[in-house]
Amino acid sequence: MKNSSKRKNLAIFALYMNTKKTFLTMVIAIFTILAEAQTDFAITTCEDTCKHIHGIDISHYQGKVFWEAVGQNGKMSYVYLKATEGGDHIDTMYEENIRLAHRYGLKVGSYHFFRPRTELAKQLENFKMQCRPGDQDLIPMIDVESTGGLPLEEFQDSLVQFLQMVSHAYHQRPLVYTGRNFYNKNMQHLIDEYPLMIAMYRDEEPELADGRDYIIWQYTAKGYIGGVNGYVDKSRFMGRHSMREIRFRHNF
Numbered sequence: 001m002k003n004s005s006k007r008k009n010l011a012i013f014a015l016y017m018n019t020k021k022t023f024l025t026m027v028i029a030i031f032t033i034l035a036e037a038q039t040d041f042a043i044t045t046c047e048d049t050c051k052h053i054h055g056i057d058i059s060h061y062q063g064k065v066f067w068e069a070v071g072q073n074g075k076m077s078y079v080y081l082k083a084t085e086g087g088d089h090i091d092t093m094y095e096e097n098i099r100l101a102h103r104y105g106l107k108v109g110s111y112h113f114f115r116p117r118t119e120l121a122k123q124l125e126n127f128k129m130q131c132r133p134g135d136q137d138l139i140p141m142i143d144v145e146s147t148g149g150l151p152l153e154e155f156q157d158s159l160v161q162f163l164q165m166v167s168h169a170y171h172q173r174p175l176v177y178t179g180r181n182f183y184n185k186n187m188q189h190l191i192d193e194y195p196l197m198i199a200m201y202r203d204e205e206p207e208l209a210d211g212r213d214y215i216i217w218q219y220t221a222k223g224y225i226g227g228v229n230g231y232v233d234k235s236r237f238m239g240r241h242s243m244r245e246i247r248f249r250h251n252f
Contacts, residue, residue: 052236053077053243057111057218060093062228067097069227071104076225077243078107080141083130085113087122090130098135109138109246111177112166116148116158124165133170136248140166141175141197147186156190163194172249177218184209195245197235205238215241 054075058065059082070076081098082091094110101108110131115123131140142163147155167173173194178187180200188210196214200206201221208214216235223234237243 052238054234054236055079055216056223056225056228057233057235058082058093058097058228060091062230062232063093064229065093065097065100066227067100067104067106070101070225071106073225073227076106078109078138078246080109080111080138082143083110083112084123084126086115087118087126089113090126094130102135107137107243109136109141109175109248111141111143113143113145114159114162116146116150116155118148120158120162120165123162124169127166128169133248133250138246139172139175139195139248140170141177142166144176144178144187145182152186155186159187160190163191170248175216175246180206180208183212188212199233214238215245 055078056070056076057080070079079101081094081101083094084090098108098110110127112123112127112131127140144159148158150158163174163176175197176191176194177197177199180198183196183198188208192212196212197216197218198206198208198214199218199221201219206214206217215238217238218233218235221233222231225232225234
């Protein structure tokens, strides 16, 4: 009887310890989730808590987008779609995305991911084949995130020349997208005449080292919106800036 009672007590103790361990694991998991949610709360819910003009950018990474649902979101005023990258890459979802985004009432622009080492004329032709003026509501955007391993002066020369080529082709200066840190390291005082969209995923608004003004802040890469599976980049206009600054001019 003593051995039986001892085994029973050990079994009860083991069950208790397992239950306690499971409970502690659950508590830790819950607090981890709450901490992560708190960290990103001010960022990912900005469109629900402020009155700025908001938008998103979309590429093939988002997969199939249900544009009817996106179009029903009254907070989303604009969308930039990835069209091309480098000299020959075309985003596989671009044609479908631009057609359906227009169908459901969104103001649409197109962007090109810039590759500093790739022949500039080839990049421009690639972009022009997709970013047709008649399809655009917003000025073209050039996504600048890499020096391509070039020395700083060569990178800067390549970028400035390409922006000038795009400006000439579309008869208006493009919007330039880049991260705050990348701008501060590689682009200070370089493109003062071009409008900027700056990416920085923190609660505070970005500040550029040269004091440059920018018109749009991409404040999260982990936003959610009905109609898009998974994360989506979200942005908003700053201060006094408005949509008229990025409207595509069709009469020139």
